[in-house]
Amino acid sequence: MENATKLVDIRSLSLDQIKTALVEAGEQGFRAKQIYEWLWQKSATDFDQMSNLSKSLRENLKSRFSINAVQVRQSQISSDRTIKSSFTLYDGNVIEGVLIPAEDRMTACVSSQVGCSLTCKFCATGYMDRKRNLNADEIYDQVVLISKQAEEQYGHPLTNIVYMGMGEPLLNYSNMMKSVDRITSADGLNMAAKRITVSTAGIAKMIKKLGDDQVRFNLALSLHAANDTKRNEIMPINEQNSLKALAEALKYFYAKTKSPITFEYIVFDNFNDELEDARELARFCKHVPCKVNIIEYNPISLADFVNAEADKIEQFASYLRSQGITTNVRRSRGKDIDAACGQLAIKEKESDKVEA
Missing domain, CATH: 1.10.150.530 (DNA polymerase; domain 1)
Structure with missing residues (x-):
């Protein structure tokens, strides 16, 4: 080494x-x-x-x-067939990635940084220090290794990639873009850009840069509140990237790319689960063509947030649909192995060590 x-x-x-x-x-x-x-x-x-x-x-x-190849350190298979892997990098750092199998697709969820600097209060990775950005080849390797798992375990090739693992992709812009290039190029993995989604916590100037670069992949914004006071409370990044600034950046992005936005929204119990919260979200959705994915919250030991009750989530989704907004309620995958959204974090304990 x-x-x-x-x-x-x-x-x-x-x-x-x-x-x-x-x-x-x-x-x-x-x-x-x-x-x-x-x-x-x-x-x-x-x-x-x-x-x-x-x-x-x-x-x-x-x-x-x-060739600083990424190595699979350990893999766990969930009761719902989701596979979470920890990967060792050439310098000894460790990251995590997830294979999410479904009837009609095989999705790789990949990391873009070792740790994260954004400190979102509901996300396990946000409680880790950001050690460094991943190189483009380290992101590429995750895709290759997870694709291999899809073939070996389920006999099906990878169909989709989401940059929703550890880290903020837009704070590792150059390497993220290079990795997409290698994944989509004819002299690379030759995957269609529309099968890739990059998720951001919301960095307005970098969203505009995506527009300037006229990217062909999908953009998702991790929103979780359409009210600056509430969003500041759970996502400190909002203090420098207000909803007004994000709306302006998203309009710019859409004008350049004509690509609709996905808003990701966790409905937290007694925090952002009232009809007024849904109204605020619906108003925010009017800025650009979009859809909303309501994501089930996956509790972590470091935070006290709880998922809203199922009927409250359904009422929330029904209101959005009544406003003409395409709304999907996503169920968690891999929760029993801490592989679900917001649960990725490297725990240095005996069970995480490489098996001989």
Whole structure:
């Protein structure tokens, strides 16, 4: 591992940069395309897997570059078939990702940071320190490893990806965008951008940047209150990114991309579960074409929030629908293994250690 950190991670280089490095090393430049295909189409994690390269070239590559591949540390399967995995990174840091199987889709939920800096009061990851951003290849690797689980466990390929794991994707903008490029490119995993959803807690200037970059993936805003006072209380990020600023950014994003927004909303008991809260949300929904996903809350030991009663949630959803807003009530998956939304956090305990 120590040597790997001194070598250049070859997946941090573009095709042209690999070609230049090969020529400087006395190798043939056209080999760069073959190497690139091994890295991004075939997801090679070892130079020895590159069977159409000569042994001497492979040894040359090993002396100059590393492939800082993500490793599965431990996996747990929920009673509802959800699989949560912890992944070890090249520097020893650990993240989590989730495979969510359903009848019509296989969804990978991936992380974008080690920990998180946003301190949302209801989210386990928010109580962790943010140690660093993930590199693009580390996000890509999660997709590859979770896709492999989908094939091996359920005989079905991955159909969807959500950037809803640990961290705030828009605070790791460059690497998030590079990872989407590798996942969607014809010389990468060739997945349709519309099958990818990036979820944000709401950073207005970065939402506008998504619009400027005319992204083709879906955008989801983790809203949970359409009232600044309440949102400030549970999501400190709102103090610098008010609902007015977010509405303006979302309008800008939609004008540039013509892509509808998904608002994620947890209905907390005795906090944001009244008809007036639903009215405020409905008013906020008028800013842009959108739909609302009402998400079941998954309790964590560090917070006292409780999910609203089922009839209260249904009344809330019914009101939104009466206002012409497409509204889905999502049931939690993987709650029994702490794999559900808002529950991802690395717990350093004996049961989390790598099994021999």
